[in-house]
Each structure stands twice: as C-alpha cells, then as structure tokens.
Amino acid sequence: MSSAPFARLLLSAAILTSVAACGGDTSTSTTTSTATTETTAATPEATAPAAAPATETAAAPAAGVTLASLTGDATKGEQVFAQCKTCHVAEEGVNRVGPSLWGIVGRQAGSVPNFKYSPANKNSGYTWTEEQLFTYLEAPQKVMPGTYMAFAGLKKPQDRADIIAFLKTKA
Numbered sequence: 001m002s003s004a005p006f007a008r009l010l011l012s013a014a015i016l017t018s019v020a021a022c023g024g025d026t027s028t029s030t031t032t033s034t035a036t037t038e039t040t041a042a043t044p045e046a047t048a049p050a051a052a053p054a055t056e057t058a059a060a061p062a063a064g065v066t067l068a069s070l071t072g073d074a075t076k077g078e079q080v081f082a083q084c085k086t087c088h089v090a091e092e093g094v095n096r097v098g099p100s101l102w103g104i105v106g107r108q109a110g111s112v113p114n115f116k117y118s119p120a121n122k123n124s125g126y127t128w129t130e131e132q133l134f135t136y137l138e139a140p141q142k143v144m145p146g147t148y149m150a151f152a153g154l155k156k157p158q159d160r161a162d163i164i165a166f167l168k169t170k171a
Contacts, residue, residue: 077167100115134164
C-alpha cells in the first residue's frame with residue numbers, strides 16, 4: 001500500500017515527460033495527471049481505466065507525425081535497438097526468437113529463409129519500406145493482427161525514425 005503514492009508520482013512524471021517530448025502543453029497534462037491521481041486514490045480498481053485516458057492524451061500530439069517529417073539518427077537508433085536484441089539481431093543469416101533484421105528495409109515480409117513466421121506476417125504482402133516499418137513499429141499487433149511479435153511497440157516517432165536509420169546501415 002505504501003508504494004501506491006510513489007507509483008502515482010511515477011505515472012504523473014511519465015505522462016509529463018511524454019507530453020513534453022511530443023511538444024504538448026504540459027498544463028493540460030498536469031490537469032490530467034492530477035485527475036488521474038485523485039481517481040486512483042479513490043479506488044484501486046480505478047488505476048487501469050484512469051491511466052488509459054492520460055496515455056491517450058499524451059500520445060495525441062504525435063498522431064500526425066510522419067517519417068518524412070523526422071531525421072533519423074543511426075547512432076541513436078543503435079541505442080534504441082538494444083530493446084530489440086532479446087529477439088532480433090541485425091546480422092545476416094542469424095535468427096533468434098525473431099528473424100534477422102539484416103537487410104530488412106526493402107525486403108518482403110516473411111521472407112527470411114529457415115524462419116517460422118506467423119501466417120499473418122508470411123501472407124501480409126508487405127514490403128518493409130521505411131514508411132511501413134515506421135507504422136508497424138509503433139504497434140505491431142495493431143498493424144498486423146496475428147503476428148507472433150509480442151513487442152508492444154515504440155511509441156515515440158523519433159525512436160522509430162532512429163531505429164530505421166540504424167537498420168538501413170545493416171544491409
């Protein structure tokens with residue numbers, strides 16, 4: 001029970017950081033965070049439902065961001081790629097839980113030899129263009145329902161642009 005105030009403080013800080021990173025108005029976020037804290041304090045069951053609207057509000061400013069509006073940084077992308085290394089490598093011919101990402105940009109989805117893809121991936125008809133990767137990496141399960149990729153996604157558009165810049169160097 002004593003960790004609940006700390007958890008609410010962390011949630012509020014995360015929301016503020018997300019909004020600030022997206023160029024949003026932090027005064028709106030502060031109001032949302034305060035409302036979330038008050039709601040969460042009222043009943044433990046309110047924690048999950050109260051957190052969802054705050055996250056949606058924080059993500060709203062990034063909704064119109066496109067890959068074309070960003071400049072990817074391969075060095076930063078390599079740092080972001082550290083999250084992916086549990087399942088993927090960017091070395092040719094090396095598969096892990098996920099397929100090798102060597103040469104992913106411009107490659108047909110589901111085409112790495114000797115890798116067992118989900119039917120959703122194998123039959124998607126996707127070609128992994130930079131734009132397709134940008135969209136997919138935000139929410140893989142939403143873009144390709146049925147994919148085996150369990151990763152929740154990279155919510156920050158700049159992280160996605162950076163990781164794509166890094167992957168382009170791996171071909």
